[in-house]
Amino acid sequence: MAKKDYYNILGVKKDAKADEIKKAYRRLARKHHPDVNPNDKVSEDKFKEVQEAYDVLSDDKKRKVFDRFGYYAENLDPDSPFGTSGAGGGAGPAGGFDFSGFDFSSSQSSGSSFRDIFSDLFGGSGGGASRSAQPEPPRPLPKKGRDIEIPLALSFEEAFTGLTTNITVNRSEQCSRCQGAGDTGGPVVQCPTCKGSGQVMKSGGRLQFSQPCGDCEGTGRRRQPCSLCNGKGVTPKSEQVKIKIPAGVDTGSRVRVPKKGHGGRLGAEPGDLFILTNVGKHPFLTRKGDNVYVTVPITVPEASLGTKIEVPTVEGKAQLKVPPGTESGQKFRLRERGFPSLRNPSLRGDQFIEVKIALPRVLSEETKELLRQFEKLNPENPRKVMGLE
Numbered sequence: 001m002a003k004k005d006y007y008n009i010l011g012v013k014k015d016a017k018a019d020e021i022k023k024a025y026r027r028l029a030r031k032h033h034p035d036v037n038p039n040d041k042v043s044e045d046k047f048k049e050v051q052e053a054y055d056v057l058s059d060d061k062k063r064k065v066f067d068r069f070g071y072y073a074e075n076l077d078p079d080s081p082f083g084t085s086g087a088g089g090g091a092g093p094a095g096g097f098d099f100s101g102f103d104f105s106s107s108q109s110s111g112s113s114f115r116d117i118f119s120d121l122f123g124g125s126g127g128g129a130s131r132s133a134q135p136e137p138p139r140p141l142p143k144k145g146r147d148i149e150i151p152l153a154l155s156f157e158e159a160f161t162g163l164t165t166n167i168t169v170n171r172s173e174q175c176s177r178c179q180g181a182g183d184t185g186g187p188v189v190q191c192p193t194c195k196g197s198g199q200v201m202k203s204g205g206r207l208q209f210s211q212p213c214g215d216c217e218g219t220g221r222r223r224q225p226c227s228l229c230n231g232k233g234v235t236p237k238s239e240q241v242k243i244k245i246p247a248g249v250d251t252g253s254r255v256r257v258p259k260k261g262h263g264g265r266l267g268a269e270p271g272d273l274f275i276l277t278n279v280g281k282h283p284f285l286t287r288k289g290d291n292v293y294v295t296v297p298i299t300v301p302e303a304s305l306g307t308k309i310e311v312p313t314v315e316g317k318a319q320l321k322v323p324p325g326t327e328s329g330q331k332f333r334l335r336e337r338g339f340p341s342l343r344n345p346s347l348r349g350d351q352f353i354e355v356k357i358a359l360p361r362v363l364s365e366e367t368k369e370l371l372r373q374f375e376k377l378n379p380e381n382p383r384k385v386m387g388l389e
């Protein structure tokens, strides 16, 4: 993979604005357009190169990758996958060869192109003969890393307060030797993954089927795999990752930790890490959304006379005023004593308290006598509305 300076190709500065890049591109594209230069291979190559440079620099994302790594995979343009790698295969992206000294805009009069300059410099060293007989194996494309999902068990209280902790993540990172290319520009060999067949067997359930080999794009040929990553472009890495679980998560919440998934290739971004939370139960409290529910027993005298009782909440005890004449099953609400909202942490759910009147366990004769007196004093028949005695 040859390192190209797309800024130089377009003849613009590194900090050029989008419209400057567009202007330069238009000028050069007109100049080298195949319609203007019929049957002129040099112009055609130059035209492709200008297109390629513009393709990267006019796209903010691609330009960022280029600015950061100093290169961009040449076969990004699917229409000309091999059109630009040419004799440059010998120089890996980490080769460090700097082409910024070449002024392409002034070398055009001599009919020279980037590729010709490159051939002059490295002519013969890349074993061009065999390569002209067979097309280049395809270059891998920059590829975003895969996401990783990790389950995490939390207590009811931890889901309420949120949690910051370190977890071990078995992820991968872009290979430091080949920058994710999977090779360092060595000779073309039979693909070791598929043994040159271009197909690999996959099993899905009980079925076995073959699919194109991802390591050689199904061609069966590739450059000698990188010795550090065995051609995978990424190397395994066990990493301690600090994660911050926000207050208010519930079972099934997905907490995203950006860029801590598997490593990308050729400068592409790593995937993300997702923490899947599983929240444990509380002995008394239950949760629905951001609201919390609890059932609390009260005695007959408490229900009749009214009182103040303690009730459990996710933050500990709270006071609840039970008014005189409270019925069994009556519900009370403590506003904003539930869980914080994940969407808006300044909002909180409520806590609902259902009171259940617990029957007194009457054992002593004295208590029984008291109840008989109570009945005499309060001769009520609650079934009267049903027409029953």
Ligand SMILES: [Zn+2]
Residues within 6 Å of the ligand: 175, 176, 177, 178, 179, 180, 181, 182, 183, 226, 227, 228, 229, 230, 231, 232, 233, 234
């Ligand atoms: Zn590697």
Ligand SMILES: [Zn+2]
Residues within 6 Å of the ligand: 191, 192, 193, 194, 195, 196, 198, 199, 213, 214, 215, 216, 217, 218, 219, 220, 221
């Ligand atoms: Zn293969």
